[in-house]
Amino acid sequence: MADILSQSEIDALLNALSSGEDVDMDKPGEEEGRGTVREYDFRTANKFYKEQMRTLDVIFENFAFLLANRLTGLLHTLCEIEVSSIEEQKFGEFNNSIATPAILSIVEMEPLQGSMLMAITSTVAYAFVSRLFGGIADYGEESKQFTEIELSVLNNVQYEMMRMMRESWGKIIEVKPKIVKTETSTQFTQITDVNEPSAIVTLNVKIDEIEGMITLCIPHYAIQPVAKELNTVSWTMADVETQGQKQANKKLLEEQIDETEVTLTAAFNDTVAALEDILSLKVGDSILLDHNIRDFITVYVEGRPKFEGVAGVAQNKYVVQVANILKEREEIE
Incomplete structure (x- = not known):
């Protein structure tokens, strides 16, 4: 509903019209109350919902725990892995921030769409190689290029990572991760547009006295087929279903054991x-x-x-x- 003019405002309006003056209908202080106007760039809006980021955090916390246990056994030394951060960033900014040489693996993970990128810093990669060859994780030549033998050895380590990846996502959805290609330069890892919003998961890795990072880049379009499942409710329900399935499997196993003949x-x-x-x-x-x-x-x-x-x-x-x-x-x- 429009504002009703007071008698004094009506008189002022009539006087201004009779004298030919310009009429300013804005109320005192109204201009100040409107505030300043600024342009909004829709490209800067966050594409990942907070709930999705929280769910990714839970998934990769589980991944870090499983991977640390597996690498501790594989490398025969204590390996500590923790999630350092999960943030949204443009793919181009992430790709340009990677220090080379590094182990860059393009990963496909059905039913996720397209590809994701996993980057292992050279310090961590050489620590893997050194431990697997019986040495200690103290290799200092970070700028040295990887040999074919070293890349072959690291492929075996990454295979174990994919196993842990599949298990860590299991409570939300069954995935089938596989490494499509491994490179050592960011020039050959352009998996999406440079402006594509991506979830950047940074894992801090410590082996002996060596510290480095394993970083995963998940483009926004990749999670679209499973976007509805990326919430803590699905995680909780999946956990309840997992517990129920465990009880059912336990009962079935007990029945089978009871009928087993022994000598x-x-x-x-x-x-x-x-x-x-x-x-x-x-x-x-x-x-x-x-x-x-x-x-x-x-x-x-x-x-x-x-x-x-x-x-x-x-x-x-x-x-x-x-x-x-x-x-x-x-x-x-």
């Missing part, structure tokens, strides 16, 4: 005899065992000692009455 063997104590005595044995001869009548008989399950018992007879068959249950680490003398 039980009851044995006396070992008896030592000379080879000459063994060769001279005839039908009807008696063998004196090194087993006292008060000693327990050991019962083996698939070759492992599990019980001690007493021998007897029942229903015209030899039987063993269980007297003791042996623990897993208990030794039999």
Whole structure:
């Protein structure tokens, strides 16, 4: 509804019209209240929702944990990996910030669209190579180009990374990551337009005394097929479903184990005899065992000692009455 003029404003308007003066209808202070106007560049708007970034953070926290455990076993030394940051950045800015030489892998991960880029700094890459060849992670020539042998060795490490990647995404959606190509220069890794918004995941890696980074670049268009799944609700529901599936698998496994047939063997104590005595044995001869009548008989399950018992007879068959249950680490003398 339009504002209603007061009587004084009407009188001022009539006086101005009669005298031929210009009329300023703005109220005092109105110009100041409007504020300044500035242009808005739609290209600078964040394309990744906060919920999507939080979900990516959870996914790659899990990835860092799994990868650290796997590399610790693979390299036979303590490997620490943590998510340093997750931020949105233009692909061109990220690609130009990569220090070469570096291990740059173009990764396809169905059902995600297109490709993503994984960059491993030379310090981390040479630490992998040095440890796998039996040395320590202290290689200092960061500017040295990688040889074909080193690239081949690093491909095996990246294969393990893809396994951990598949597992870390498993609670949200089943993915099939694979490395399409590996380069050492950013000139050959233009996977998308330079202005494409991308999620940049930076992992800080520490091996022995060496520190470096593993960085993953996920273009915005790549997550579109799974954008609806990238939320913490899906993660929570997936976790609940995973727990339910684990319980179902556990019950099924228990049922299968209960029906599994195993071999039980009851044995006396070992008896030592000379080879000459063994060769001279005839039908009807008696063998004196090194087993006292008060000693327990050991019962083996698939070759492992599990019980001690007493021998007897029942229903015209030899039987063993269980007297003791042996623990897993208990030794039999």
